Amino acid sequence: MTNIQIQLTWEDPTTGERREPKLDVPIAFGREFARLPAEVDGQRVARMLLNSNEVSRYHALITWENNQLVVIDQGSVNGVIVNGQRQPRSVINNGDTLQIGPYIIMVTLANHATPPISNPPSLIQFNPNTNLPDPSLTPARAVTPLGSNFPPSAFQAEQVAVQALHATGLPVDECDFLAVGGGLGSFIWSDLLRISGVRAEKIVALGLEPEPYARYKRLCLNSQIPLHERLRSNSDSCPDNIWGWPSYAWREAWHDLSKGKPDTALRYLWQVFGEPTFAETYTPRASNVFDSIDREAKRIGWSQIYRYGRVRAIRKTDDGRYCVAYSRGQGNHAFFVSRYLHLATGYPAIQFLPDLQAYREKYQDFKSVVNAYEAHDHVYEQLERQGGTVLIRGRGIVASRIVQRIYEARRKNTNITVLHLMRSPKPQGNKFQKATRLVKNHYEFQPFNWPKSCWSGELRVMLEQATPEERQRLLTDWGGTTTADRYDWQKITEDGLKEGWYQITFGDVLSVERDAQNRTITQIKEKGFGEMKLVADFIVDATGLDAKVQANPLLDDLVKHYNLPLNYLGRLAVANNFEIPEMRNGKGQMYVAGAITLGGPYAAVDSFLGLQYSALVAVDGLAAARAPGLRPLNPFSSSAQWLKWVFNQSP
Structure with missing residues (x-):
């Protein structure tokens, strides 16, 4: 039998994004294109590259034998796992799952394949005026930087004449250092500049909210992390x-010790010394983090640095600087010109599953189907009053926190059940060299989303020195989507499974509809059971955030205007010091930080420590360029500045 086509479906091990290629059999899998056969038994082979060191150069072959689909291990090191069992050779059927290295791939025969849902990209945009998640906005309707009379036509040029800016009659201000974003990335960069001797009046941070953590705090609260709960960050970040x-940890220990609580104080310190082998990893309370940032913001003069403004476009100027066109309100436009620019725009959008977007557009129902990062407290309030069933989509840190919140709601009303829909089982965690991540009940656990040595250890150096192709392999093997290794979350899951109120189901979604009782009906194709329906009062999408350049109109315009390169994840390609070399303009330099750089020289780019590290290397670059007023820290000046921090004195 010839021309057999199958659909392969998997989630990218780094970002969790879905891949769904349709290929003709036979199909060869491997790490190196040159090692994969071009033909098998006279048939042309579809060659599928899986860029991971856990995948052998020629790992496996799917072919058709005796009217059966067969997967054959080609002598690989890590083998082929079929439905959770390692198999050298196995017949595979519609809906079976293969694991090849870190890739968990579902096989669907072409005549059983689900027709793609015709929708625009499934994202929930942040409203460019309010900085709030706004489900009424989609990428197709998002306002583009050049979509109105502002910025002016001069911004069509490669370099904008500063004289042309003044000719518009709009305000034109200048500064030495300009941060675009106004969030945590901008704050950390500005903080380091202040500590390095730059005066507050020489720095400007453009953003939509005066608190640098405002959006982050809102996303935490929406995803059910209240102020007393602990964030997923380590103690010294x-x-x-x-x-x-x-x-x-030391600060919290000292606070509890001063309040007469030596037992809890010692427990925090033991966590730091014993983590993660002998104790659960310490993470700080959200309120402590936000209060500490408030203190530092006041110390460095953040209120003087921050300016309200929605940035519309960025261009090089004809005098070796950069011009930022921004809006201060309806019809109130202005320009900033700066020699040194820092971009930290954060996540531009929230991922939203296409079938759930289709449901909301069809029924205009924004109450029953919600994203975990939207405000959705009404879900838990109704559950506590009336009980009901919640269907959770996605697995990871956010899904675990949603399960915990429902567990808390069950204390008030035990008539609450959870259906957790996962696309495929997770029989084995990511591997790298001799290390393997822990997996329990199909959750993959480790203290943080990346191995800790990615932050400042040998894995950081390894990634920094790697080629782009090697970086893709390393990031794939390390993986980015996991659940924090918390005992309470594991116990909640185990208790829920034993007691029956928490159920895990695997399958592909065919459709999401609404019944006469206004309940959601999710029709899935489940392995071993054919098609079935899952009835729920609410659906919570916990699949995460999106940081691709095209999801951000500002960055998309910048990339297209200057033909900037992107890395394999569709993020900005940066140098090891987080500069965009292609944006050099005379002595002008542009640096970037955050999730929009994932895939580059650093793994944990959207963590607190990742933002600090990118700021450190960027400021080192500014020091090498002899940026005005900037004095590189040395052991003496750093110690002096630390003492000023201790005594809460201005830098």
Whole structure:
């Protein structure tokens, strides 16, 4: 039998994004294109590259034998796992799952394949005026930087004449250092500049909210992390303190000790010394982090640095600087010109599953189907009053927190059940060299979303020195989507499974509809059971955030205007010091930070420590360029500045 086509479906091990290629059999899998056969038994082979060191150069072959689909291990090191069992050779059927290295791939025969849902990209945009998640906005309707009379036509040029800016009659201000974003990335960069001797009046941060953590705090609260709960960050990663000492654990221990609680104080310190082998990893309380940032913001003069403004476009100027066109309100436009520019725009959008977007557009129902990062407290309030069933989509840190919140709601009303829909089982965690991540009940656990040595250890150096192709392999093997290794979350899951109120189901979604009782009906194709329906009062999408360049109109315009390169994840390609070399303009330099750089020289780019590290290497670059007023830290000046931090004195 010839021309057999199958659909392969998997989630990218780094970002969790879905891949769904349709290929003709036979199909060869491997790490190196040159090692994969071009033909098998006279038939042309579809060659599928899986860029991971856990995948052998020629790993496996799917072919058709005796009217059966067969997968054959080609002598690989890590083998082929079929439906959770390692098999050298196995017949595979519609809906079976293969694991090849870190890739968990579902096989669907072409005549059983689900027709793609015709929708625009499934994202929930942040409203460019309010900075809030706005489900009424989609990428197709998002306002583009050049979509009105502002910025002016001069911005069509490669370099904008500063004289042309003044000719518009609009305000034109200048500064030495300009941060675009106004969030945590901008704050950390500005903080380091202040500590390095730059005066507050020489720095400007453009953003939509005066609190640098405002959007982050809102996303935490929406995803059910209240102020008393702990964030997923380590003890010494302190946005308010580049030295990391005293860490959050020491501060919390000292606070409890002063309140007469020596037992809890010692427990925090033991966590730091014993984690993660002998104790659960310490993470700080959300309120402590936000309060600490408030203190540091006041110390460095953040209120003087921050300016309200929605940035519309960025261009090089004809005098070796950059011009930022921004809006201060309806019809109130202005320009900033700066020699040194820092972009930290954060996540531009929230991922939203296409079938759930289709449901909301069809029924205009924004109450029953919600994203975990939207405000959705009404879900838990109704559950506590009336009980009901919640269907959770996605697995990871956010899904675990949603399960915990429902567990808390069950204390008030036990008539609450959870259906957790996952696309495929997770029989084995990511591997790298001799290390393997722990997996329990199909959750993959480790203290943080990346191995800790990615932050400042040998894995950081390894990634920095790697080629782009090697970086893709490393990031794929390390993986980015996991659940924090918390005992309470594991116990909630185990108790829920035993007691029956928590159920895990695997399958592909065919459609999401609404019944006569206004309940959601999710029709899935489940392995071993054919098609079935899942009835729920609410659906919570916990699949995460999106940081691709095209999801951000500002960055998309910048990339297209200057033909900037992107890395394999569709993010900005940056040098090891987080500069965009292609944006050099005379002595002008542009640096970037955050999730929009994932795939580059650093793994944990959207963590507190990742933002601090990118700021450190960027400021080193500014020091090498002899940026005005900037004095590189040395052991003496750093110690002096640390003492000023301790005594809460201005830098």
